[in-house]
Amino acid sequence: MDRSPLAPAAFPSLPAIAGVTLRTARAGYKAWERADLTYIELDAGTAVAGVTTQSKCPSPEVEWCRDAIPLGAARALVVNAGNANAFTGSRGRAAVEAIAAKVANHLACLPSDIFISSTGVIGVPLPVEKAEAGLDAAFAAAPCDWEQAAITIGTTDTYPKGAKASALIGETRVDLVGIIKGSGMIAPDMATMLGYIFTDAAVDPGLLQQMLAAANKRSFSCITVDSDTSTSDTVLAFATGKANNARLRLMDDPGADAFAAALADLCRQLAHLVVRDGEGATKFIEIRVEGATSDDSAHRIGLSIANSPLVKTAIAGEDANWGRVVAAIGKAGEPADRDRLSIRFGATQVATHGLAVEGYDEAPVAAHLKGQEIEIGVDLGLGEGRATIWTCDLTHGYISINADYRS
Amino acid sequence: MDRSPLAPAAFPSLPAIAGVTLRTARAGYKAWERADLTYIELDAGTAVAGVTTQSKCPSPEVEWCRDAIPLGAARALVVNAGNANAFTGSRGRAAVEAIAAKVANHLACLPSDIFISSTGVIGVPLPVEKAEAGLDAAFAAAPCDWEQAAITIGTTDTYPKGAKASALIGETRVDLVGIIKGSGMIAPDMATMLGYIFTDAAVDPGLLQQMLAAANKRSFSCITVDSDTSTSDTVLAFATGKANNARLRLMDDPGADAFAAALADLCRQLAHLVVRDGEGATKFIEIRVEGATSDDSAHRIGLSIANSPLVKTAIAGEDANWGRVVAAIGKAGEPADRDRLSIRFGATQVATHGLAVEGYDEAPVAAHLKGQEIEIGVDLGLGEGRATIWTCDLTHGYISINADYRS
The missing domain is CATH 3.10.20.340 (ArgJ beta chain, C-terminal domain)
Structure with missing residues (x-):
């Protein structure tokens, strides 16, 4: 597929986020040569927030994330591209549980610390053995950069999508990076919108959730390509706390406004990148x-x-x-x-x-x-x-x- | 425009309805040679019912009909093709009032007995002088058949649309005929859905309204071409009473069920004809x-x-x-x-x-x-x-x- 005429000229230069390590591997969910499994490790102490599709028929990954988000802690994110694992009943749910268990075992953490998304064809249970072999390969892989991760989470996207923002909390600079995929709301390969935001800021998960929900309302909730909502749409935000800013706990805390504004700005940039890859879009x-x-x-x-x-x-x-x-x-x-x-x-x-x-x-x-x-x-x-x-x-x-x- | 591949083979043979006289004329709302004004005279004593668009920005014709329908009586229907007269402010309203006044004067009846629809380009007030000249020509024209009327109310339609139904009320046969236009919900020329049903049955307007609302719920409310609702969608039903059946007043009256079923059947046929002319439709x-x-x-x-x-x-x-x-x-x-x-x-x-x-x-x-x-x-x-x-x-x-x- 040709690169969208509305795409930015190039993938932006994005900073590393302390406490976030990116790796990719080829699980072989489809008969292709590309990497299709993204494994992102998060240092202990990372807070998480998330918003998911309003669909009444969500994928088991969405149900998993909905259950895990309120617990507030994250150690890893796994994104499978090529198979959405949606509408696959108990076998789909079992695949999600197997992935969480394997990664939790690898990191010696709780399964609920593992966040999982899948995107691609629907109605076919995610093959557990491919996921497990892919994870083993990812665990052993050298870390990669944001662009490689953005490419790997993509399916029908015509270009990889990433953006950044930053804020000052007191005298401490914090950075935010986001990657996202999506080109229709859903599409031939279920071109679900999956967005992931990483920051080194120290933020309590409850406040991060509040800020993400507000940012979502003015960004991802304000875009539409074809009015179709995927069964898998998910946006997750991870805050590692490695910037060692005075921890944000309440909206009244100094710097909370600035961080919320940066988060909202990043969400809007990412949302626009999805619209700019709208299927067939010329304007x-x-x-x-x-x-x-x-x-x-x-x-x-x-x-x-x-x-x-x-x-x-x-x-x-x-x-x-x-x-x-x-x-x-x-x-x-x-x-x-x-x-x-x-x-x-x-x-x-x-x-x-x-x-x-x-x-x-x-x-x-x-x-x-x-x-x-x-x-x-x-x-x-x-x-x-x-x-x-x-x-x-x-x-x-x-x-x-x-x-x-x-x- | 080529005839839709989903169109019926030919316009059906439709019976005359006693008390209904069809005429058409060329008002010249656009630079075309075709007839574009339909004038349908209804004998005194005709009952009317109607349903209109849910749009919050309706045309003045729709507002006129909404006001006149509850009065229950009709003497004429005027349909203008080529100009929707929508979004035209007070000048649009004045054009509707002028048409009603002229026809009421011709028939020596109340302006509220005159029903009016317009379809075509929007934002341009309907030219009153063309409407008045067109009406004069229509008053003088020879009566025409259903197919000619169905052609004349059309705009972007690729074929004229008509259907019939009948019912027994006691021993009395009553006939129903409908014509309709529409191909998108709206379209380049505002291809509004306008449907008109005529019957010789004697039915109180309150009951006719109740039956039409019920039929609408299972017909016109159940079709969609592109999810777009026109500012002018209108369906009117006229009952002349010339069949001299025992007048239907309540749903419990003998024959009311049969008449309601025939009306519902006719509405469903007409609704399907619109979908079958959906813009670009192949299935x-x-x-x-x-x-x-x-x-x-x-x-x-x-x-x-x-x-x-x-x-x-x-x-x-x-x-x-x-x-x-x-x-x-x-x-x-x-x-x-x-x-x-x-x-x-x-x-x-x-x-x-x-x-x-x-x-x-x-x-x-x-x-x-x-x-x-x-x-x-x-x-x-x-x-x-x-x-x-x-x-x-x-x-x-x-x-x-x-x-x-x-x-």
């Missing part, structure tokens, strides 16, 4: 909704616009079709008043107060739509609620990837 | 959900499957990708238990109780998916709730129609 679309009756209402209206096939195809066609935006707002089921509604493309108002702006200058709109970065602004004129949603256009490429493929 | 998909905790829950799960781009592209690709069906069920937000879920394509179970059926016979599944009529069965194994939803596949044709077009 990155930012939808800014304001004037809604609440932030939640603005969020739902933004998602309704972002998920509208007609809006997405209009942008693909570089067409300033604000009528389709109106229709998408109307169907969101949220408070809206046609006669107070204003819509802009880029900086140009095309409709205000329920009417097309007569004789608006079409040249800047056309120029804006020809670009790769599209902004749609909606003002509902009702209140103070606002939200920003990111998505991509819907093109022949999406159909080719998803219809011209056989499972 | 008609029936999704049967059972075992849900309630009928409403089954309905939402069915729509989640039907609106999933990944399910729709899988069917386009003739791929029995039940994993995408699982994902669509999981994201519906309704009660579902992976380990109780069963899925079939056609008559073949491909997954039961949370696991792929090992070694299921792929030949009948492949043969089924190669056809034009696809059935997906889902049993949630939780309760008695059931629903049937109809949709079409998502193809390159949809993208071509919606992205390669400029407004």
Whole structure:
């Protein structure tokens, strides 16, 4: 698959995070030569937080993580690429337990300290013997860099995705690094979104969870490629504490705000990287909704616009079709008043107060739509609620990837 | 636009309905030579019922109909094709009032007896002078047949759509005829769904409304092409009473059940005709959900499957990708238990109780998916709730129609 036209020029330079050791190996989950098992060791004392798919039919890995996250401690992360192990019943669950037991034995820790994700084809139980042989190979492998790990967790991704952020907690600099995979919400090989964040900051797991949940609400929850939610979507954050900052325990602690802002920034960067790899995407679309009756209402209206096939195809066609935006707002089921509604493309108002702006200058709109970065602004004129949603256009490429493929 | 491959072979033979007179004229809403104004006169004493879009940003025509339906009486229907008159503020409203006033004057009735729909481009107020000239031409025109009326209400439709049903009320035969237009929920020219049903039965408007609402719930509310809801969707039912049956007033009246069944059958036929003209559609998909905790829950799960781009592209690709069906069920937000879920394509179970059926016979599944009529069965194994939803596949044709077009 060709690299997405919206991809960054290169994988960024990312710092090492003290207490985090990356290794990869080839478990051979598919008949390919690439590494497909990522094993990330975390020093003792690492705190963990996580958010997972809202799906009512999650994978056993998601169920495992949901159970382990509240315990707050992590010693390792295992990511299997090529087999999602979803919809595999008790055999899938047994595979997850076997992996956790093997790694816990290797590290002399609790199985609940081991976090596991799998992504790839579904309905086929993860082959335990391949996972175990892959882990043995990974245990013996030389450490690798972030780019190698980002490549190895990927499936249908057209480029590896990583980002960084940093913050000062008192006088102590802390670093955050994230890697992520995903290109549709799900895709031929279940291109689940799996994101992992590592920081050397010392943060209590309860506070880390609170900060991750807040960051998630303004990042991963604000992106959509095709409105489809995977059974395996997972974002985990690990804090090793090796920076030896004054430990963050409460949002009121000095530096907590700065760390939360850095975490939110990193999550937004990672979320954008997923949208930029949206299947068939040729344009990155930012939808800014304001004037809604609440932030939640603005969020739902933004998602309704972002998920509208007609809006997405209009942008693909570089067409300033604000009528389709109106229709998408109307169907969101949220408070809206046609006669107070204003819509802009880029900086140009095309409709205000329920009417097309007569004789608006079409040249800047056309120029804006020809670009790769599209902004749609909606003002509902009702209140103070606002939200920003990111998505991509819907093109022949999406159909080719998803219809011209056989499972 | 080529006729949809899913279209019926020909427009059906439909009976005249006593008390209903059809005429068409060219108002010239667009630069085309075709008739674009449909004027349908209804004899005095005609009862009316209607259902309209759930959109919070409806067209002034929809607002007009919403106000007039509860009054229960109708003398005429005017349908404008080529201009939706949506998002046009007070000028759009004034155009609707002018049309109602002119027809009411012609028929010496109340303006609220006149029902109006418009479909086509949005954001441009309906030109009143063209509407008035078109009406004058229609008043003077010779009556036409159902097919001509069905053609005239159409915009992006690739074929005219009509159907019939009949029932016995006591010893009296009553006939029902419906015409409908629509191909996406909305489309380049706002291919709104507009449906009109005419019967010679004598039915009180309150009962007709009750029956139409019930029929709508199992027909028009169960179809989706692209999840997009138009600002103008409208279905109206007119009952002239000319059959002189014992007037139906209550659901318990003799023959009311039979009439309601015929109405429901007609609505389902009309709904299917819209799906069969889905933009770019090559396959008609029936999704049967059972075992849900309630009928409403089954309905939402069915729509989640039907609106999933990944399910729709899988069917386009003739791929029995039940994993995408699982994902669509999981994201519906309704009660579902992976380990109780069963899925079939056609008559073949491909997954039961949370696991792929090992070694299921792929030949009948492949043969089924190669056809034009696809059935997906889902049993949630939780309760008695059931629903049937109809949709079409998502193809390159949809993208071509919606992205390669400029407004």
